[in-house]
Amino acid sequence: MKYTAHINIMPLKELLDPQGKAVSNSLHNLGLTNVQGVRVGKHVTMQVEAATADAAEKTAHEACKKLLANQVMEGFELTITEG
Amino acid sequence: MKYTAHINIMPLKELLDPQGKAVSNSLHNLGLTNVQGVRVGKHVTMQVEAATADAAEKTAHEACKKLLANQVMEGFELTITEG
Numbered sequence: 001m002k003y004t005a006h007i008n009i010m011p012l013k014e015l016l017d018p019q020g021k022a023v024s025n026s027l028h029n030l031g032l033t034n035v036q037g038v039r040v041g042k043h044v045t046m047q048v049e050a051a052t053a054d055a056a057e058k059t060a061h062e063a064c065k066k067l068l069a070n071q072v073m074e075g076f077e078l079t080i081t082e083g
Numbered sequence: 084m085k086y087t088a089h090i091n092i093m094p095l096k097e098l099l100d101p102q103g104k105a106v107s108n109s110l111h112n113l114g115l116t117n118v119q120g121v122r123v124g125k126h127v128t129m130q131v132e133a134a135t136a137d138a139a140e141k142t143a144h145e146a147c148k149k150l151l152a153n154q155v156m157e158g159f160e161l162t163i164t165e166g
Contacts, residue, residue, distance in 0.1 A: 027149075039128045
């Protein structure tokens with residue numbers, strides 16, 4: 001059965017997020033001064049062929065651990081949908 | 084009132100996603116051969132000070148249009164949560 005994994009990989013909250021800081025400053029320069037605490041990470045989607053949703057989640061979790069997330073500096077969260 | 088915008092910025096489906104292709108090949112080399120159609124984009128979160136959720140959404144939408152998304156090659160979707 002085909003599942004879709006929706007993965008967010010974000011810098012750990014404790015770490016400085018220079019990219020987020022840069023985006024925040026640019027938004028303020030564009031007049032959007034009511035925006036704070038910008039954090040920038042990766043959003044990854046993938047199709048997973050698996051017997052069950054749990055099996056698909058396991059595969060996506062493994063993909064994050066092995067490749068997508070740098071566990072020293074990033075955390076990840078993932079959701080699985082059918083199709 | 085403080086809201087959080089959760090924004091996903093992804094390459095348009097019609098376009099080739101070389102980064103996604105590279106991730107897909109790497110995952111196959113790592114033994115995760117049941118993964119296809121990997122797409123890689125950005126996930127941005129930000130705190131927005133606004134009177135209502137609609138006003139916060141408008142600000143986040145403007146941030147995407149003005150800065151975060153390259154409208155020629157990317158699409159974006161956003162959700163607003165309280166706090």
